[in-house]
Amino acid sequence: MKLLLVEDDFDLSGVLSRSLSSRGFELLCCADGIEALAAARKKRFDVIVLDLSLPGLDGLELLQRLRGDGNLTPVLVLTARGAVGERIAGLNAGADDYLAKPFDLDELIARLGALTRRLGRDGELRCGQLRYEAASNAFYRDQSPLDLSPREAELLKSLMSRVDHVVPKEALRSAVFDDATHVDAVEVLVHRLRKKLQGASVEILTLRGVGYLLCDDASTAAQKA
Known part of the structure; x- marks a missing residue:
């Protein structure tokens, strides 16, 4: 499964990259919103994990541009715990699911599986x-x-x-x-x-x-x- 991870916290990005790679995911990691937008426009991904607080281009604007392009790749938004406004804004902009930080890796993988389950073999x-x-x-x-x-x-x-x-x-x-x-x-x-x-x-x-x-x-x- 090809996954685009958009996260500017290098420690978290590194942990997720190693953990998800060991579970069979093929990852591309971006720490900047502009870089991530270019990557999503250039290559097809099965799912995108998106932090909203990003340099260059914030996650919400990135999501809106992708949906405006007609890009319908499932997107899971990472938000700060209790940030209800962020979750609502992300879902309204076209996100398919959200997960509050800090989160359990197994829950993240389960949610990614649910998002992509409709895409069969x-x-x-x-x-x-x-x-x-x-x-x-x-x-x-x-x-x-x-x-x-x-x-x-x-x-x-x-x-x-x-x-x-x-x-x-x-x-x-x-x-x-x-x-x-x-x-x-x-x-x-x-x-x-x-x-x-x-x-x-x-x-x-x-x-x-x-x-x-x-x-x-x-x-x-x-x-x-």
């Missing part, structure tokens, strides 16, 4: 009856292939990479279209995709003014119960 993504195979770059409803346009496929891939998390509309626009395309084009694409996903036991929820969320019907029913 060989880059497989699942939600309800939907399945995406990275090797063939194909989507299936159970065993039947889905007939999707390239843009529909890219949109669905972006949503499936963050199942049960809100994906900002701007992030989807950046992932699917060029910079000249109006963000409202995402709404049209979502409408078409919803029609093709009927009967697949999934739902694309709209959070007005925020973005879209893909979840399976079982999760939706549980939330409404």
